[in-house]
Amino acid sequence: MAMFRYRRDSALRYSRTLADHFRSSSWSASPSVSKSSVVSPVSSGSLAVPQHIQQAAVSYVSITTLFLSAHETWEQADDLMHSGSGLLRELDSCVAPLSLTASMISLVTYIRLGLHRIRRDTQNQSQL
Structure with missing residues (x-):
């Protein structure tokens, strides 16, 4: 590469x-x-x-x-x-950084965790 x-x-x-x-x-x-x-x-x-x-x-x-x-x-x-906001850096530290050669399983795990964090942050902001 x-x-x-x-x-x-x-x-x-x-x-x-x-x-x-x-x-x-x-x-x-x-x-x-x-x-x-x-x-x-x-x-x-x-x-x-x-x-x-x-x-x-x-x-x-x-x-x-x-x-x-x-x-x-x-x-x-x-x-x-x-x-950006730091979400991707946080996901990189929790899962693993995505690369051009990342597996489909890694991609799905990364996206699921990202969506979970976005939902959590949205719920926390709506409660304020």
């Missing part, structure tokens, strides 16, 4: 470039590509790519984009946690 954080800006730039390319380009596979492993040019300056390769590349860009988006959202949530 540390290596990804170090290269995140480059990864974002590359991901946007590839995503824009796949959105705007009209890739085509020549009929001879599916029958042989030799790639033939469609016109000057372009190259025919087998359809399964193009689909794999598009899928890879989509998955990478989702990963980058999740990482960005995680960092935003981390920033909000540090400027």
Whole structure:
């Protein structure tokens, strides 16, 4: 994760470039590509790519984009946690800090305890 954080800006730039390319380009596979492993040019300056390769590349860009988006959202949530009321720090000390690799059981436990604390605080405030 540390290596990804170090290269995140480059990864974002590359991901946007590839995503824009796949959105705007009209890739085509020549009929001879599916029958042989030799790639033939469609016109000057372009190259025919087998359809399964193009689909794999598009899928890879989509998955990478989702990963980058999740990482960005995680960092935003981390920033909000540090400027918040202290509830998340309290939950971290009671349960365990959540991470990108936390199990579903850890997530459910964390949320349940958080909801319990919020209900308790709401009841205490309504009694005042």
